[in-house]
Amino acid sequence: MSSREQILTWLESVTDPEIPTVSIEEMGILRDVRTGEAGEVTVTITPTYSGCPAMDVIAMQIRMTLLGRGLKTVHIEQSLSPAWTTDWITESGRQKMHAFGIAPPVRKAKDDLALFEEDEVPCPKCASVHTELVSRFGATSCKSMYRCLDCKEPFEHFKCH
Numbered sequence: 421m422s423s424r425e426q427i428l429t430w431l432e433s434v435t436d437p438e439i440p441t442v443s444i445e446e447m448g449i450l451r452d453v454r455t456g457e458a459g460e461v462t463v464t465i466t467p468t469y470s471g472c473p474a475m476d477v478i479a480m481q482i483r484m485t486l487l488g489r490g491l492k493t494v495h496i497e498q499s500l501s502p503a504w505t506t507d508w509i510t511e512s513g514r515q516k517m518h519a520f521g522i523a524p525p526v527r528k529a530k531d532d533l534a535l536f537e538e539d540e541v542p543c544p545k546c547a548s549v550h551t552e553l554v555s556r557f558g559a560t561s562c563k564s565m566y567r568c569l570d571c572k573e574p575f576e577h578f579k580c581h
């Protein structure tokens with residue numbers, strides 16, 4: 421029977437399809453792994469936002485990964501409460517997102533009332549804060565498009581939800 425630790429190690433290879441270098445654990449999507457009798461495994465995930473199409477892909481990847489390791493029964497549960505926040509992205513997740521060319525979400529103070537106001541989004545290439553929003557929606561609805569006014573490079577910003 422596989423231990424919880426072993427399963428967590430295997431799941432490190434499951435990444436967010438939006439940012440293929442960042443694992444679902446680093447994204448804060450992977451919430452829990454429980455092992456039951458007869459090798460049964462229940463994996464709990466929290467969607468980055470409700471209705472995110474990437475979640476179906478992630479659930480399938482988890483299932484394929486664990487079945488590929490010889491597990492027989494894999495349950496995937498979605499936990500919607502507490503809701504995912506960008507604060508759940510780990511420091512290593514933020515660094516990898518940055519290295520991938522996506523501006524990580526800006527950390528906000530818990531009591532910040534201006535929830536819908538975007539902070540300055542620094543350019544992931546030259547770190548300039550002279551950037552402008554080009555489109556609220558990038559390649560997927562989880563990201564928005566920005567352009568750097570200094571190095572002229574377009575880049576994507578992972579939105580705060």
Ligand SMILES: [Zn+2]
Binds near residue numbers: 568571572
């Ligand atoms: Zn730049």
